[in-house]
Amino acid sequence: MRFKASVVVAILTGAIMLLGYFLPGIFFASVRDVMLRSGMIIGTVALLLGVGNLLQVHLRKIREQRPGHLYSIFMVISLFSVFAVVVLFGPAHPYSVWVVSEIQRPLEIGLMGLLAVVLLLAGVRLLFRRQALGTLVFFLTAFLVLLGTAPLPFISLPFLEGLRNWIAQVPAVAGARGIILGVALGATATGLRVLLGFDQPYER
Amino acid sequence: MSDVAAAALGFFLTVAILSYVLGDNVLFRIAAHLLIGVTAGYLAAVAWQSVLWPQLFGRMLNLMAWLDPALWIPLILVLLMIGRSTPRLSVLSSVPMAFLVGLAAAVAVGGALTGTLIPQIAATAVSLSPVRQSSGAVFFDLESALSNLIILVGTVTTLAYFHFGARPRAGEVPARPFWVAPLARVGEVFLAVAFGALYAGALAASLTALIDRVVFVQQIVGRLLP
Numbered sequence: 001m002r003f004k005a006s007v008v009v010a011i012l013t014g015a016i017m018l019l020g021y022f023l024p025g026i027f028f029a030s031v032r033d034v035m036l037r038s039g040m041i042i043g044t045v046a047l048l049l050g051v052g053n054l055l056q057v058h059l060r061k062i063r064e065q066r067p068g069h070l071y072s073i074f075m076v077i078s079l080f081s082v083f084a085v086v087v088l089f090g091p092a093h094p095y096s097v098w099v100v101s102e103i104q105r106p107l108e109i110g111l112m113g114l115l116a117v118v119l120l121l122a123g124v125r126l127l128f129r130r131q132a133l134g135t136l137v138f139f140l141t142a143f144l145v146l147l148g149t150a151p152l153p154f155i156s157l158p159f160l161e162g163l164r165n166w167i168a169q170v171p172a173v174a175g176a177r178g179i180i181l182g183v184a185l186g187a188t189a190t191g192l193r194v195l196l197g198f199d200q201p202y203e204r
Numbered sequence: 205m206s207d208v209a210a211a212a213l214g215f216f217l218t219v220a221i222l223s224y225v226l227g228d229n230v231l232f233r234i235a236a237h238l239l240i241g242v243t244a245g246y247l248a249a250v251a252w253q254s255v256l257w258p259q260l261f262g263r264m265l266n267l268m269a270w271l272d273p274a275l276w277i278p279l280i281l282v283l284l285m286i287g288r289s290t291p292r293l294s295v296l297s298s299v300p301m302a303f304l305v306g307l308a309a310a311v312a313v314g315g316a317l318t319g320t321l322i323p324q325i326a327a328t329a330v331s332l333s334p335v336r337q338s339s340g341a342v343f344f345d346l347e348s349a350l351s352n353l354i355i356l357v358g359t360v361t362t363l364a365y366f367h368f369g370a371r372p373r374a375g376e377v378p379a380r381p382f383w384v385a386p387l388a389r390v391g392e393v394f395l396a397v398a399f400g401a402l403y404a405g406a407l408a409a410s411l412t413a414l415i416d417r418v419v420f421v422q423q424i425v426g427r428l429l430p
Contacts, residue, residue: 014307017306017307034273034274038277038278038281041278041281042300045285048251048256071237078238079248099242102210103242104242104243106214106417107238109417110217110218110222111239112413115406116410116411116413123403138403142400146404167397169351172397174397177362178365178394179362179395181321181325181363182362184324187313187316188313195306202301202304
């Protein structure tokens with residue numbers, strides 16, 4: 001078997017981190033602290049490399065005047081100007097806060113509002129395309145939860161609120177707990193495969 | 205003046221985003237590219253200001269800080285990672301990536317065990333007896349017992365739904381083992397209830413956002429019109 005430095009690094013890093021759970025003490029605590037801080041710094045550099053790559057792609061698009069390059073101009077200008085403002089003045093300065101509250105916030109709330117239309121359309125499409133027991137239960141639950149959440153005009157149905165609470169606290173919790181346990185089991189299995197060297201996603 | 209400019213900008217961005225209801229168009233694309241640019245620029249700036257400068261580059265100016273492994277270990281890994289952009293040195297970048305993946309895997313395994321698996325199993329494995337004792341008094345609580353039973357059955361059957369261990373046989377469609385199939389059928393109902401509740405919650409939240417934006421546009425138009 002060929003020796004790979006990266007596999008050794010991954011296994012050692014994971015083993016030291018996991019040992020920290022079972023061997024509490026100053027030595028392991030400080031080693032874990034150094035590793036976590038290093039991981040945070042490398043993760044941040046990876047984020048910056050990603051932003052750099054995004055910039056590179058759009059700059060190339062503008063230079064070669066490919067279709068949609070005018071949109072890329074908006075993207076590049078906004079990226080550079082916001083980066084300059086936040087780096088020069090700091091994230092807490094009123095200029096940086098203005099960028100978030102007057103540009104990012106309306107865009108994000110607008111997208112969230114758009115989600116209502118998309119969700120409704122997707123729901124209607126599901127209702128017509130897939131008529132099964134699961135679909136019926138899905139819509140019945142959504143309808144009852146919405147009825148129990150929204151204030152109804154001219155009518156008061158207190159039992160709906162109780163029913164909504166029961167759905168949210170008993171059967172929905174059971175389904176969600178099954179999903180969460182499934183995800184945790186999957187994460188554990190995948191993590192162990194990486195830590196034992198069976199999977200090597202860091203290799204190019 | 206700045207209030208008017210901010211309101212005009214907010215109005216334009218809101219209308220541009222909501223115009224997607226009519227189909228993909230120029231305004232929506234401009235707004236989407238602006239959002240990507242603003243978010244990426246803000247993230248990059250905060251990453252520099254809050255992490256890279258105070259924890260790495262700023263500390264490099266202090267000679268005593270070089271004795272701390274928390275400075276030179278990440279520095280070496282960062283240099284190796286930057287080598288990814290050079291074809292000759294790109295092989296070296298697998299080492300910091302392996303460090304990051306090993307770290308994330310260990311955190312994920314530890315987090316999944318201590319933060320999810322053990323607490324969620326403990327929360328599910330509760331008494332199903334309707335008879336309870338509290339400060340010396342014995343009382344009958346059928347409602348809690350039934351709720352606990354439904355949660356237990358729902359959790360187990362939902363997990364059964366995710367059982368994908370069907371063995372393929374020649375000429376046959378892969379099917380779940382005979383004892384898992386009915387459990388998975390019940391689990392499907394619980395999954396539908398969970399997704400239905402999540403859908404209703406997401407719809408209610410996004411409707412609130414939509415109403416907020418529509419009211420904002422209405423106010424701006426109301427101010428402009430005599």
